[in-house]
Structures are given as structure tokens and as C-alpha cells.
Amino acid sequence: MFVKNKRHLAILLDPDKAEPSNFLLEKALPDYFFIGGSFVSMHRQSQICISIKKQCSVPLVLFPADPSHLTENADALLFLSLVSGRNPEYLIGKHVIAAPMLRKSKLKILPTAYMLIDGGEATSASYISNSNPIPYQKSDIALATALAAQMLGMKYIYLDCGSGAPKHVNPEMIKLLKDHLEIPIIVGGGIRTPETLFNLYEAGADVCVVGNILEKNPSLYMDFIAASK
Numbered sequence: 544m545f546v547k548n549k550r551h552l553a554i555l556l557d558p559d560k561a562e563p564s565n566f567l568l569e570k571a572l573p574d575y576f577f578i579g580g581s582f583v584s585m586h587r588q589s590q591i592c593i594s595i596k597k598q599c600s601v602p603l604v605l606f607p608a609d610p611s612h613l614t615e616n617a618d619a620l621l622f623l624s625l626v627s628g629r630n631p632e633y634l635i636g637k638h639v640i641a642a643p644m645l646r647k648s649k650l651k652i653l654p655t656a657y658m659l660i661d662g663g664e665a666t667s668a669s670y671i672s673n674s675n676p677i678p679y680q681k682s683d684i685a686l687a688t689a690l691a692a693q694m695l696g697m698k699y700i701y702l703d704c705g706s707g708a709p710k711h712v713n714p715e716m717i718k719l720l721k722d723h724l725e726i727p728i729i730v731g732g733g734i735r736t737p738e739t740l741f742n743l744y745e746a747g748a749d750v751c752v753v754g755n756i757l758e759k760n761p762s763l764y765m766d767f768i769a770a771s772k
């Protein structure tokens with residue numbers, strides 16, 4: 544789905560807050576919509592997928608924190624294993640619950656090593672998963688974790704400082720992983736400017752995920768699209 548060395552932009556829609564109509568009327572669309580949140584209370588994900596599907600053909604990729612967040616109305620699923628943490632529920636437990644249902648669904652499964660990186664403050668993802676992120680400067684630990692995930696057969700690496708993080712992933716960490724990995728790298732958390740987006744692609748990100756800033760300031764949308772080309 545995500546191709547190495549091609550720049551993809553994914554816009555994260557939080558199912559509790561999403562206003563996709565902000566973007567769908569614009570001339571250019573992102574490569575993907577990611578749909579999900581660490582903490583989802585209203586369960587509008589099916590409804591949001593159905594409504595976007597009526598208006599455009601941008602692939603919809605679920606980004607769930609729990610099997611209860613799944614819907615058949617998306618195209619694909621980031622099947623995340625939280626390899627930066629040591630909580631068995633998020634490494635394999637939730638997957639066992641979801642697998643029988645996923646086997647019957649048409650969702651494309653994307654086996655993804657999910658790595659939380661410390662972005663300067665506690666995030667919903669580390670709190671909900673009860674796991675510690677990898678320290679911001681410890682690129683060697685991030686590399687060893689990503690290599691182990693690749694050796695286990697995972698197809699994508701997702702480096703995430705967490706939604707709304709004060710700091711985005713260190714470009715040096717992205718460069719190091721890019722030099723040693725064969726699989727595509729997804730990067731997100733705390734990307735607030737088109738310049739940052741551009742720099743993270745330059746460092747080696749294959750997919751960048753932008754969420755919070757576009758929820759707060761949708762008028763920046765076209766600048767982010769431009770920086771992803």
C-alpha cells in the first residue's frame with residue numbers, strides 16, 4: 544500500500560472530532576485518510592467512512608487503539624503491534640481478539656510495528672497503552688526495535704511522537720532507520736508546519752501523518768498538500 548521512497552501524506556481524522564468536509568471541497572486531496580484515536584467515545588468511525596466514500600476515492604485506513612474501533616466501511620487497517628512497549632495486550636492480546644473477525648472482512652491488513660517516541664510530554668497513546676515511549680535521542684534503541692520488527696516480518700514501521708506532541712520525531716532518528724531498513728517508514732505526531740513536513744520527508748519518511756494542526760487550523764490544508772509533493 545505505502546511505497547518506499549514515494550512521499551505520501553495521510554491526514555488523521557479523530558472519529559470524535561472529525562470534520563472531513565473541511566478538506567473534501569478542496570481542489571487537491573491527500574493520499575490517505577487515517578481514521579482513529581487512542582480514546583474514542585462516540586463510535587462514529589463507520590458513519591465517517593460512509594460519508595467520505597460518497598464524496599471521494601481517497602483510501603481510508605483505520606488506525607485503531609482497540610478492536611471495538613474497527614469498521615468494515617474502510618479500505619485498510621494499520622494492524623499495529625506496539626513494539627516500543629512491553630504491554631502484552633498491545634503487542635498481541637488485542638490482535639487475538641480481532642483476528643477471527645478480520646479474517647472474514649475485506650479490509651486490507653497492514654502489519655505495522657508501532658513505535659512511540661518521546662515527544663516531550665505524555666500522550667493519549669502512551670497513557671492508554673500503559674507503555675513507555677523510546678527516549679527522543681535514543682536512535683540506537685529505535686533502530687534495534689525496528690530491525691527486530693522487520694525480522695519478525697512486519698511490513699511497515701510507524702514512528703509516532705503521539706498526537707499533539709510538542710516535539711516531532713528527530714530527523715536524525717528517521718535517517719538512521721532509513722539507512723538500515725528495507726520497509727517503508729510512517730512518521731507522525733507534532734507535525735505543525737509544512738516546512739517540518741518537508742524536512743521529515745527529506746530525512747526519509749515515506750508517509751507523514753498530520754492530525755491536530757489541521758483540526759485546529761484547516762486553512763493550512765493546501766500548504767501541507769503542497770509540501771508533500
Ligand SMILES: CC(C)=CCC/C(C)=C/CC/C(C)=C/CC/C(C)=C/COP(=O)(O)OP(=O)(O)O
Nearest residue numbers: 579580581608609610623633637667668672706
Ligand atoms: C489490534 C487492534 C485492533 C488494536 C490494537 C492496536 C494497538 C496495538 C494500538 C497501540 C496503542 C494505541 C493506544 C494506539 C492509538 C494510536 C492513535 C490512533 C493515535 C491517534 O491520536 P490520539 O492519541 O487519539 O490523539 P489525541 O489525544 O490528540 O486525540
Ligand SMILES: O=P(O)(O)OC[C@@H](O)CO
Nearest residue numbers: 706707731732733754755
Ligand atoms: O495530531 P498530530 O500531532 O498531527 O499527530 C498525528 C498522529 O501521528 C498521531 O498518532
Ligand SMILES: [Mg+2]
Nearest residue numbers: 557580581582
Ligand atoms: Mg484522538
